[in-house]
Amino acid sequence: MMLGDGRTTLFWDDRWINGQSVREIAPMLYQCIPKRRCKTRTVAEGLDGNTWARDIQGTLGIHEIGQYLMLWQAVQHFTLSDEPDRLLWRWTASATYSAQSCYAATFQGSTRCHSxxxxxxxxxxxxxxxxxxxxxxxxxxxxxxxxxxxxxxxxxxxxxxxxxxxxxxxxxxxxxxxxxxxxxxxxxxxxxxxxxxxxxxxxxxxxxxxxxxxxxxxxxxxxxxxx
Structure with a gap:
């Protein structure tokens, strides 16, 4: 995900932090976020006044607090632009979609039957x-x-x-x-x-x-x- 204005990128679920999502970076903290909020909170909304921190609910343990601080530091250097967000296709070097790369991606992790x-x-x-x-x-x-x-x-x-x-x-x-x-x-x-x-x-x-x-x-x- 190439971050632009942050209006279509989901803060909690999309991979907008150096190719990773918050769910991958802070999995225990992610469990403290209501599912409905995960599906609606955009990056633009979350970064506006650090609104994302208000999505956290429940009691935080030592591990959740550690991941909270790590996430806080990770999102501080992001600045939004006027350009719209853009999806990047991970299976090609140019990050653009092609039918050939999509077909090849369907066989990732498959086991070849030699017989x-x-x-x-x-x-x-x-x-x-x-x-x-x-x-x-x-x-x-x-x-x-x-x-x-x-x-x-x-x-x-x-x-x-x-x-x-x-x-x-x-x-x-x-x-x-x-x-x-x-x-x-x-x-x-x-x-x-x-x-x-x-x-x-x-x-x-x-x-x-x-x-x-x-x-x-x-x-x-x-x-x-x-x-």
Whole structure:
């Protein structure tokens, strides 16, 4: 927020103090301000005769008093102008809005799924894609996930009775899964080796893709999900 005449900038909620709001600078003091006042008090009104100090209600403790003094010092050097307040777009160097920067901002803090192409670019039905998306996030209700939540579960895989039941074990490491992979790959004439010691489905798919002719890669991708 670029402060001008202060008539549209909210004193308590907007970021007008060196890119920060009063709520961020003095959070405990902010709790002493009525919500209705936070939504209506402008900077122009608040700085006029230090009217903002009259918004504070309730009993102040030592921390609130300390933040009050800090805020008092922070706002003393501000002077208003005749220019209107102006919003600054934080996602570009020029502080001006663009559709490209807005689109990029929507992905801030997101986590990239490295297996998205394997899952969503295949010929598999939507419900199969959704299952593998859950499996990739370890969101399927296997025995290991039940154990992490303290729920009743079987100690070992019900198919092989050898190892704990994790999603990686069910899809890749279980002897029954390996046998199924071998039969399907042989039936489809795909010259890729069945899963061996890969940690995730994506690891095996990358290895199998390198062993498969380009004309069969799409088939491998779909079979990987359908099996």
């Amino acid at each position: 998205w192409k394997l899952i969503w670019k295949s010929w598999a039905p939507p419900r199969v894609k959704f299952f593998h998306w859950l499996a990739n996030q370890d969101r399927c209700w296997t025995a290991s996930r039940l154990a992490r939540r303290g729920l009743q579960h079987h100690p070992r895989c019900l198919l092989c009775d050898q190892d704990p039941e994790t999603i990686q074990h069910l899809l890749l490491a279980c002897p029954f899964a390996k046998q199924t992979w071998y039969i399907i790959l042989d039936w489809a004439h795909i010259p890729a080796q069945p899963p061996a010691n890969e940690i995730t489905m994506m690891d095996w798919w990358l290895r199998a893709k390198a062993q498969t002719p380009p004309t069969l890669c799409k088939a491998l991708q779909s079979i990987t999900l359908l099996v």
